[in-house]
Amino acid sequence: MTMIFQDPMTSLNPVKRIGEQIAESLRIHMNRSRSEAMAEAGDLLEQVGIPEPAKRLRQYPHELSGGLRQRVVIAIALACGPRLLIADEPTTALDVTVQKHILDLLDDLRKERGMSMILITHDLGVVKGRTDEIMVMYGGRTMEKAPTSTLFERDGLHPYTEALNATIPKIDTPSHTRLVPIPGKPPEVIGKITGCPFVPRCRYSTSECLTDMPPLVEQEKRHLCACHNPVSTPEGIKAREANQNAGHTPAGLDMKEFETSATQADTGEL
Ligand code: SF4
Incomplete structure (x- = not known):
């Protein structure tokens, strides 16, 4: 080795x-x-x-x-x-x-x-097309694991994977399009983390995310994900809509953070 x-x-x-x-x-x-x-x-x-x-x-x-x-x-x-x-x-x-x-x-x-x-790597673009399998980690824990082709087919089930995918520059977007950042910063991993480590930055979060770390479970064949509200599932859609209507997530993240990113990405505004 x-x-x-x-x-x-x-x-x-x-x-x-x-x-x-x-x-x-x-x-x-x-x-x-x-x-x-x-x-x-x-x-x-x-x-x-x-x-x-x-x-x-x-x-x-x-x-x-x-x-x-x-x-x-x-x-x-x-x-x-x-x-x-x-x-x-x-x-x-x-x-x-x-x-x-x-x-x-x-x-x-x-x-x-x-x-x-x-x-x-922190750059999903590097592993796309070069690996057989991907394990996405955050805060020292496995968040998602899947064959590479499966993971990129739907941009990931886990909100962190979805956010990482959004940061990859796309060849067909207009010049000066801003990359979509992930709001907030990575967690301190020295102390004990309560709940899901991604909760301060997640737009899909619900109150249980603040206290319970979800286990890594198989959502689809060979596709494992540790999330209470995976992306594009009924739970995920419901949680995101609820946060959108409330204007913020249970962790206090302002949903406008995502609107700003999306608007800039759509319009190419600097
Ligand atoms: S929905 Fe909850 S469990 Fe899933 S990534 Fe967001 S904060 Fe973590």
């Missing part, structure tokens, strides 16, 4: 050459000699698409671009032939143009090596 993190600059040792950093785990865990490990390090750089691998082996991290540095981190992660790769926000620190290349590379390597991968 291995892991890659979001910022390659802080994952790499700034005072060690790239070659030494890749060869280190090969020598320690795979009992390779120095020369064998260095030759394998060059092969790994080639596999992750780094041009002129022999030259790169002698360079330091600051001599490479952000995209190349993340490729080096991936090469280090792959060195010992892991069966599971955990990628924690692997593209967050990179330019948008480089992000797709890195995600495509991870996808290709996963298929070539028959490796499993867990992709951790």
Whole structure:
């Protein structure tokens, strides 16, 4: 099992050459000699698409671009032939143009090596089309779990999933259209959370959400959701309408927060 993190600059040792950093785990865990490990390090750089691998082996991290540095981190992660790769926000620190290349590379390597991968991200656009299954977490708890195609068919059953989907820029919306934000901020997870952790930000909430955390239950085949009032269900529609009529949710969230977002998104108003 291995892991890659979001910022390659802080994952790499700034005072060690790239070659030494890749060869280190090969020598320690795979009992390779120095020369064998260095030759394998060059092969790994080639596999992750780094041009002129022999030259790169002698360079330091600051001599490479952000995209190349993340490729080096991936090469280090792959060195010992892991069966599971955990990628924690692997593209967050990179330019948008480089992000797709890195995600495509991870996808290709996963298929070539028959490796499993867990992709951790706050951007549903990153996992759409690249994963078999998605687990949506909030406040340290699982909110929804489903095959990827099922989850995107209906933009999610859980209000948090629906809200995350609304934040993805769509190619067919007019330019200057504002993204739809989720009002409020994430919960403090250090203390004990009473009720549903999403309740301060949820437009579907009812009074029971303030006190009872709903269990994760199968709503449809292989589609699990932890919510008292899932989106598009009779309970969800009723709760949302009741909050709309009251002007606020039981947690005190002003429903105008959502109207403003929706109006701006519809009109492209800045
Ligand atoms: S409806 Fe209730 S249980 Fe469901 S996400 Fe909103 S606050 Fe949580």
